[in-house]
Amino acid sequence: MRFNFSFLILISLLTISCEKEGPGGKGATPKSEEEKTFYAVGAMFGKRLKDLRLGKGEVEMVVSGLKDGIFDRDLKVDTNAYSSKVQEVFRKRLSAKSDEEKKKGVTFLEKFLKEKGAKKTSSGLAYKIVAPGKGNSPKPTDTVEVHYTGKLIDGTVFDSSRERGKTVSFPLNRVIKGWTEGLQLIKPGGRIELVIPSDLGYGDHGAAPKIPGGATLVFDVELLGIQPPKAKSSKKKSPKKSLNKKPAPKKK
Numbered sequence: 154m155r156f157n158f159s160f161l162i163l164i165s166l167l168t169i170s171c172e173k174e175g176p177g178g179k180g181a182t183p184k185s186e187e188e189k190t191f192y193a194v195g196a197m198f199g200k201r202l203k204d205l206r207l208g209k210g211e212v213e214m215v216v217s218g219l220k221d222g223i224f225d226r227d228l229k230v231d232t233n234a235y236s237s238k239v240q241e242v243f244r245k246r247l248s249a250k251s252d253e254e255k256k257k258g259v260t261f262l263e264k265f266l267k268e269k270g271a272k273k274t275s276s277g278l279a280y281k282i283v284a285p286g287k288g289n290s291p292k293p294t295d296t297v298e299v300h301y302t303g304k305l306i307d308g309t310v311f312d313s314s315r316e317r318g319k320t321v322s323f324p325l326n327r328v329i330k331g332w333t334e335g336l337q338l339i340k341p342g343g344r345i346e347l348v349i350p351s352d353l354g355y356g357d358h359g360a361a362p363k364i365p366g367g368a369t370l371v372f373d374v375e376l377l378g379i380q381p382p383k384a385k386s387s388k389k390k391s392p393k394k395s396l397n398k399k400p401a402p403k404k405k
Contacts, residue, residue: 258369286343
C-alpha cells in the first residue's frame, strides 16, 4: 500500500514533533487504547522517514514548519512552490538508500553462492535446495501451503509463519517474483533457501516499515502441499422453451 508524499510527511513529522515537545515530554508512553493507536501510526511512518537521514538542522526546520502550519502562523515560504522540491528530495534520498541496500545485497548473494549446493538462476535468484521433496513441482497457477521464515541480510526476522505457529496458503502467482520462481524448484515435502534480490522482491520502494527499499531478502521455505486451481463451474443450462412453439393439443 502506498501513500502520497504529503500524507507521509505530515504523519512522520507529527511523530518527530511529539517526541520532541509533546505532552508528557520526550518519549511519553501511550496509555489509553486511543493513544496507543496514534502512537502506532506515528511509529510506522516515523520508521519510513528515517531513511531520509535528516540532520539535526533539518529536523529543526521540519518541526518549525509543522508548528507554523498547525497554529496557523504566517509561513516563511510558499509551500505550493516547494511541493515538487519536497518530492524530489524524497526520491533522491530514498533512491540513495535503496542503492546502498542493493550493493550490500550483491555482496551477500555472492558470498551465499560460495556455499555448497548454492546456485543462481538466469533471473538472478540465488537458492539452495535443502530437501527436494517428492511428486510434482507446483505451477504458478497452483495454490501452495508453506511454512517459512523471512529475514533481512543482517539476520533480522521480518516475517515468520513458524513463529506464528500457522501455515500459510496462497496462489503462487500472487506473490513476489522470487517466490513464484523459487517454489517451482522443489516438490511437496521439500525445503529451499532463497536469496531474493530487490528486483525480484519489493523493489526500490520496499515494504515499510520492516523491509527497506532495495533490500535483498532471505527466505527459508518448506513446501507442505499443493492445491491445483479450482475448476470453473460447468453446470448445464436447461434449454429455453421456444416462444413460437404451440402447446400440444389435449386428447379428447
